[in-house]
Amino acid sequence: MSTPENNGKKPEKNGEDGGPTPARIKGAPQRGGPGGPMAGAMPTEKAMHFKESSLRLLRMMRPERATASLALLLGVVSVTLSVVGPKILGHATNLIFGGVIGKLSPAGLTRDEAIATARATGNDTIADVMTTVDFTPGQGIDFGEVGRVLLIVLALFVLSSAAMLWQGRLTTTIVQRTAYRLREQAETKLARLPLGYFDKQPRGEILSRTTNDIDNISQTLQQALSQLVISLLTIVGVLLMMILISPLLALIAVITVPVSLWVTVIIGKRAQPQFLKQWGTTGKLNGHIEEMFTGHALVKVFGRQKEASATFAEHNEDLFQAAFKAQFISGIIQPAMMFIGNVNYVLVAVIGGLRVASGTMSLGDVQAFIQYSRQFSQPITQVASMANLLQSGVASAERVFDLLDSEEQSPEPAEPLTPADTVGRVAFEHVSFRYEEDKPLIDDLSLSVEPGHTVAIVGPTGAGKTTLVNLLMRFYEVRGGRITLDGVDIAAMTREDLRARTGMVLQDTWLFGGTIAQNIVYGVGEVSEERMLEAARATHVDHFVRTLPDGYDTIIDEEGSNLSAGEKQLITIARAFLTEPTILVLDEATSSVDTRTEVLIQRAMTELRSGRTSFVIAHRLSTIRDADLILVMENGSIVEQGDHEGLLEAGGAYARLYAAQFAEAVVGVD
Structure with missing residues (x-):
């Protein structure tokens, strides 16, 4: 053999x-070593588009369809239970508010008589508010009923958390199996590549693609599948609940969605090239370090330490600049989303308060809607803030796919x-x-x-x-x-x-x-x-x-x-x-x-x-x-x-x- x-x-x-x-x-410095004409050479193939690489990455998870379906079902259950909670909490708020109004109303009157009395005394606004809740004049807060409602909400939240925990475990299984197959494909591909491929690629660059980039893909998938899916389901579930409570306030909240998407797309387009450059420069730096370590004896013998250090400093500076720009540009997304979310919160609070005062909404519904507006803007902010993570992961995927798509040696x-x-x-x-x-x-x-x-x-x-x-x-x-x-x-x-x-x-x-x-x-x-x-x-x-x-x-x-x-x-x-x-x-x-x-x-x-x-x-x-x-x-x-x-x-x-x-x-x- x-x-x-x-x-x-x-x-x-x-x-x-x-x-x-x-x-x-x-035993000898590789290409990219001190004084080499191809120091830090990088592949010149054009990277694939973000959409194409993302879809290809998703297709790699096809063997986990059954597990993914179960994880999605658990996600739906978790989100459903969590979005129902605020509505039930709104009912508890109405019970408390109704108890307060009932305590202040004269005993012996009916609810309608109490409202009519308030109007007769010129308190129309108070009368309008009283029409939005159920109360019994002369009776205070029913703490027993409030306690039962709170126990129901607690049970819902516990079940929601349990479903999310199980969903996270399944997601981890999906991601790690996908990363395992990806590493396996990369290893198999390396065995099928012709010798000429390795002549043109520094070893550090190949190592970076098969280790750093695949690890980055794994981390991206882990966070994307566990957070992104839940966030999207939450957006849908919360939106449905808001429409049920108040179509007008739901419309106000929905207006912020296209604005958020527009901001994300604009910033994302500027950040993506920087992420590609970041991981490309990472491979270049790894190649240089690996080559210098392999040939450290020759570097010292020929007195090329300064040149090697200068090359390292150049690569390190390039990586710093690319990483800084990528993270800074993509990092603008989250504060922008927070600003849009806060504007939405203020609009909902003001308009909701006016509708309570006019008697068209109950205080509990407004309170629930404010919670929903936060729940609605928070996943949008999370999705937007994950843009840098997704772009970084897809940039790594492009580099790995470039390796997997390289021309192989002639078949047997x-x-x-x-x-x-x-x-x-x-x-x-x-x-x-x-x-x-x-x-x-x-x-x-x-x-x-x-x-x-x-x-x-x-x-x-x-x-x-x-x-x-x-x-x-x-x-x-x-x-x-x-x-x-x-x-x-x-x-x-x-x-x-x-x-x-x-x-x-x-x-x-x-x-x-x-x-x-x-x-x-x-x-x-x-x-x-x-x-x-x-x-x-x-x-x-x-x-x-x-x-x-x-x-x-x-x-x-x-x-x-x-x-x-x-x-x-x-x-x-x-x-x-x-x-x-x-x-x-x-x-x-x-x-x-x-x-x-x-x-x-x-x-x-x-x-x-x-x-x-x-x-x-x-x-x-x-x-x-x-x-x-x-x-x-x-x-x-x-x-x-x-x-x-x-x-x-x-x-x-x-x-x-x-x-x-x-x-x-x-x-x-x-």
């Missing part, structure tokens, strides 16, 4: 042949083929390839490698050496011609099948947080301890591991900071031993070890390469001098091929490279 360097861990910097090198991730064949005999015969047949449409790299390259042969590939930077391996591994697809493995076109094989037959050892190591033993057996599956130890001894890992306090149970972090570069390289070589691949790819595999260790590794490599087709990309003479075939590449073409001695005698390109790079590296080792 292929090692993690060649599968799934995408590159962040360009290879020596001008193309991206898979898995060259650790419907009916994949598998070589009948796995011997390791590789052929490049008139292969053409280019990273950029207008920049050809490899053109009409043909090559045949017999099973068990070791092929060394040499050449100057940008010649196409690593690209050749990238094409063999199907990290990139050929533009013309084909590559076959044991007579089968690799494009007709699944990538998993192809890479399972290939092992790679690269210059830049990849280790994960875990024990040394777990890192050695990574990707191999179930393996016995004896087999693992055999691979470790063969690659001279066993020697240095035995010197560690915990041996093979020693925990290493993801960067392997508690191991030397050579020790990390040996672990990756031991990992390749366990895969038992048909094809072995060594890309500067011994560049991180000392000369003595290199000699030992070369002996182990000789055993590892036995019976396997090997491709070796290297500059050190000790790596390639014994190769069965040496290919010299220039500008994407093979200009020379042969064995070491024959190419030296030819006095061509290889001889020039040897004189320039390898002459001083010749070390005789018996």
Whole structure:
């Protein structure tokens, strides 16, 4: 099985042949590093519209339709119970007010006689007010009835709160399941993206989309579904109750709705671009921080701390400005809504008081209506104040959807083929390839490698050496011609099948947080301890591991900071031993070890390469001098091929490279 360097861990910097090198991730500042020409590069795709992204986000919750329906039903129940409460409280107010009037009225009279007496004495206004309530002259407040009404209201509010609590629990379930699926889709998408996507995206930007943005979406949905739905239901329920009490006052309250919507839309349009910029700048800042942390050693070595700090300060300032503008502009909505709500409150109170004085409304109804007007304006204010939250969440959704909509690698064949005999015969047949449409790299390259042969590939930077391996591994697809493995076109094989037959050892190591033993057996599956130890001894890992306090149970972090570069390289070589691949790819595999260790590794490599087709990309003479075939590449073409001695005698390109790079590296080792 292929090692993690060649599968799934995408590159962040360009290879020596001008193309991206898979898995060259650790230990060097990434694009956007100090002095890089593409520092903080961001995707230039145009963001989707707010409406489109919002609807798409809602469609992602379709699997939770049943739960959402139950949550909506509970919301309706909760709102219904809560909006009925003020009306019943208004009845309690009328009981109290009626008791006060009854106490002040002469006993022995009927209600109508008491009203007529008030009019006869010239108190028409008081008489009008008395017509709006029920009372018995001479009797005071019926506290027993008032108490029963209050108990009913209390029960309603308790049930309303219980329904809302249950609705909130269901809403949390819906949101977290949606966020779970979104993270799952993002992870699956990353596995299907071509290597070229990762060449153009800083790792910090990708991490920001799959973590920060999805978390922001989750928070937005949580607050939106729990508050927005209840607020909208409350607006509808309260509006119906206000119409039942007084259509005139309801009309006054409704007039404020279009004004509120107009204010929200105007402010929202100005805030949305700032939220997009805020989250875009967040990804840019995260990318820079991640790159600087990964390459902190090189930043210090080359004295680029000031430049890195200046770049950070620039990104941080951009984020500050974007976040400040987004929050400030959207924050204007809430005070604007409060002002409109207060104006509505004053109008309702004044007109309601006049209607009580005229006898057309009871005091309890006015009191209930004032409560409803507050209940009506409050959810409108809440909805408006959530505009910044919604815009922020949709801006994050746009960025995640942009990732999910990115062009994927070519699909696997419907009916994949598998070589009948796995011997390791590789052929490049008139292969053409280019990273950029207008920049050809490899053109009409043909090559045949017999099973068990070791092929060394040499050449100057940008010649196409690593690209050749990238094409063999199907990290990139050929533009013309084909590559076959044991007579089968690799494009007709699944990538998993192809890479399972290939092992790679690269210059830049990849280790994960875990024990040394777990890192050695990574990707191999179930393996016995004896087999693992055999691979470790063969690659001279066993020697240095035995010197560690915990041996093979020693925990290493993801960067392997508690191991030397050579020790990390040996672990990756031991990992390749366990895969038992048909094809072995060594890309500067011994560049991180000392000369003595290199000699030992070369002996182990000789055993590892036995019976396997090997491709070796290297500059050190000790790596390639014994190769069965040496290919010299220039500008994407093979200009020379042969064995070491024959190419030296030819006095061509290889001889020039040897004189320039390898002459001083010749070390005789018996």
